[in-house]
Amino acid sequence: MRYISSLSLALSSLGIALSLTTLSGCGSRSGTESADSATTADTTKPAVVDTLALKRAAMRRDSLKADSIVKKSGQLPGAILPGHxxxxxxxxxxxxxxxxxxxxxxxxxxxxxxxxxxxxxxxxxxxxxxxxxxxxxxxxxxxxxxxxxxxxxxxxxxxxxxxxxxxxxxxxxxxxxxxxxxxxxxxxxxxxxxxxxxxxxxxxxxxxxxxxxxxxxxxxxxxxxxxxxxxxxxxxxxxxxxxxxxxxxxxxxxxxxxxxxxxxxxxxxxxxxxxxxxxxxxxxxxxxxxxxxxxxxxxxxxxxxxxxxxxxxxxxxxxxxxxxxxxxxxxxxxxxxxxx
Missing domain, CATH: 3.20.20 (TIM Barrel)
Known part of the structure; x- marks a missing residue:
C-alpha cells in the first residue's frame, strides 16, 4: 500500500486521478465481497500511467528540493566547486x-x-x-x-x-x-x-x-x-x-x-x-x-x-x-x- 500512496501523490501532482480499485495485486479481497463486485473490479481496465510524466514530476520535485538546500547552505552536499x-x-x-x-x-x-x-x-x-x-x-x-x-x-x-x-x-x-x-x-x-x-x-x-x-x-x-x-x-x-x-x-x-x-x-x-x-x-x-x-x-x-x-x-x-x-x-x- 505504501507504493500506491506514493504513486497516487505523484499522479495527483500531475492532475491525474487514480482509484485504488484500478490497481490489481494490492492487498487481498474481503471474504464478504459479492461476486458481482469482484467481476466488476476484474473487468475494469487499469489506469494508464504516463511513466515519462512521472519521471518529469520527480525531477521537478528533486530540483525544487535541491534549490531549497542551495539557498540555505550555498551548495549541495558533496559539491566540489567552489571549495576546491x-x-x-x-x-x-x-x-x-x-x-x-x-x-x-x-x-x-x-x-x-x-x-x-x-x-x-x-x-x-x-x-x-x-x-x-x-x-x-x-x-x-x-x-x-x-x-x-x-x-x-x-x-x-x-x-x-x-x-x-x-x-x-x-x-x-x-x-x-x-x-x-x-x-x-x-x-x-x-x-x-x-x-x-x-x-x-x-x-x-x-x-x-x-x-x-x-x-x-x-x-x-x-x-x-x-x-x-x-x-x-x-x-x-x-x-x-x-x-x-x-x-x-x-x-x-x-x-x-x-x-x-x-x-x-x-x-x-x-x-x-x-x-x-x-x-x-x-x-x-x-x-x-x-x-x-x-x-x-x-x-x-x-x-x-x-x-x-x-x-x-x-x-x-x-x-x-x-x-x-x-x-x-x-x-x-x-x-x-x-x-x-
Whole structure:
C-alpha cells in the first residue's frame, strides 16, 4: 500500500486521478465481497500511467528540493566547486598524441602530476587541490566508421582501466565526449553506467560537434548551442537525482565565439556544476585575450583554463604560464585547470 500512496501523490501532482480499485495485486479481497463486485473490479481496465510524466514530476520535485538546500547552505552536499580547485591531466591512456595523460609511462606521468598539484597548492593555499584525470572517451575520427558518424568510443576495458588509475591516485575522472557527426542525445547514454559512480564527471567538446557544419571533424571548428548544453545538464541532473549522488561537474570546452551560441539561455541546475573551459593554445597574451573574450565576458558559472605542454611554449620566448601567472592575470581566477 505504501507504493500506491506514493504513486497516487505523484499522479495527483500531475492532475491525474487514480482509484485504488484500478490497481490489481494490492492487498487481498474481503471474504464478504459479492461476486458481482469482484467481476466488476476484474473487468475494469487499469489506469494508464504516463511513466515519462512521472519521471518529469520527480525531477521537478528533486530540483525544487535541491534549490531549497542551495539557498540555505550555498551548495549541495558533496559539491566540489567552489571549495576546491580541480587540476587535471588530459588525454587518452591509449593515445600518446592526445595529451599528457597517455604520452608518458604511467608512473612517470603521475610523478609529474604530483609535482604540478604541489605547485598549484603553493600558488594558492586557500583552496585545496582536487586532482583529476580527463580522458577523451568518445573521440572524433578522420574516418567515417560503419555508421558514418566519425567518432569512436573507448573499449570498456580502457574505460575501466582509467577508472582504476583515478581511484589508485585519489583522483576524480572526467569522461570527455567528441561527437563528430553524431549528437549528444545518442552518445551520452553510452556513458550513463559509468556516470553513476560518484567520482566520474563529464566533458563535452563543441570543437568536434559537426552536425551543423556538415563536414568531418578537423575541417572546421564545430559548435554547440545552449540547448545542447541544457540537454547535458538535464541528463546529468537526472543521474544525480536517481542515484542520490553529489553534484556532477560538467566541463564545456571553448576557445572561439562560435563554439557556444546563445550562452545566456544556458539553464543552471544545482545538481550540475558547469565549467566553461578556455582550452585554446598559444602565447600567454593570446590565451589571456581569449579567456577574457569568451569566458569572462560571457559568464555561465565556473571557469577553466588549459595549459599545453607541447604548444604553449613554441616558439621561444613563449612559455607555459605558471600557476602564479594564471592566478594573477585571469579574472575570475579559474577553478578548473587542465594540462594537455
Amino acid at each position: 580547485r580541480i587540476v587535471a591531466f588530459y588525454g587518452n591512456i591509449r593515445a600518446k598524441g592526445m595529451g599528457i595523460l597517455g604520452r608518458e609511462p604511467k608512473d612517470q606521468m603521475f610523478r609529474k602530476f604530483e609535482k604540478v598539484q604541489k605547485e598549484w597548492q603553493e600558488a594558492d593555499p586557500s583552496l585545496p587541490i582536487q586532482p583529476a584525470l580527463h580522458n577523451v572517451t568518445i573521440t572524433a575520427q578522420g574516418a567515417a566508421g560503419k555508421d558514418g558518424k566519425y567518432r569512436l568510443m573507448n573499449s570498456s576495458a580502457t574505460i575501466e582501466e582509467v577508472i582504476a588509475w583515478a581511484k589508485e591516485h585519489n583522483c576524480i575522472l572526467f569522461l570527455d565526449v567528441q561527437v563528430g557527426l553524431s549528437d549528444l542525445e545518442h552518445e551520452l547514454p553510452k556513458l550513463e553506467k559509468y556516470l553513476k559512480d560518484p567520482i566520474i564527471h563529464l566533458g563535452i567538446d563543441p570543437e568536434f560537434a559537426m552536425a551543423t557544419k556538415g563536414v568531418r571533424p578537423g575541417k572546421k571548428i564545430g559548435t554547440y548551442d545552449a540547448k545542447d548544453v541544457n540537454y547535458t545538464i538535464n541528463f546529468l541532473a537526472r543521474i544525480v537525482a536517481e542515484n542520490k549522488l553529489p553534484p556532477k561537474v560538467l566541463t564545456v570546452h571553448r576557445f572561439t565565439q562560435g563554439m557556444i551560441t546563445n550562452y545566456k539561455n544556458i539553464k543552471l541546475d544545482p545538481r550540475v556544476q558547469v565549467v566553461m573551459h578556455m582550452d585554446g593554445w598559444g602565447n600567454p597574451i593570446l590565451k589571456k585575450d581569449s579567456y577574457k573574450a569568451y569566458i569572462e565576458k560571457q559568464p555561465v558559472q565556473y571557469t577553466g583554463f588549459k595549459l599545453f605542454y607541447e604548444y604553449d611554449a613554441r616558439p621561444a620566448p613563449h612559455h607555459i604560464m605558471t600557476p602564479k601567472e594564471v592566478l594573477a592575470e585571469l579574472n575570475p581566477k579559474p577553478l578548473y585547470i587542465q594540462y594537455q
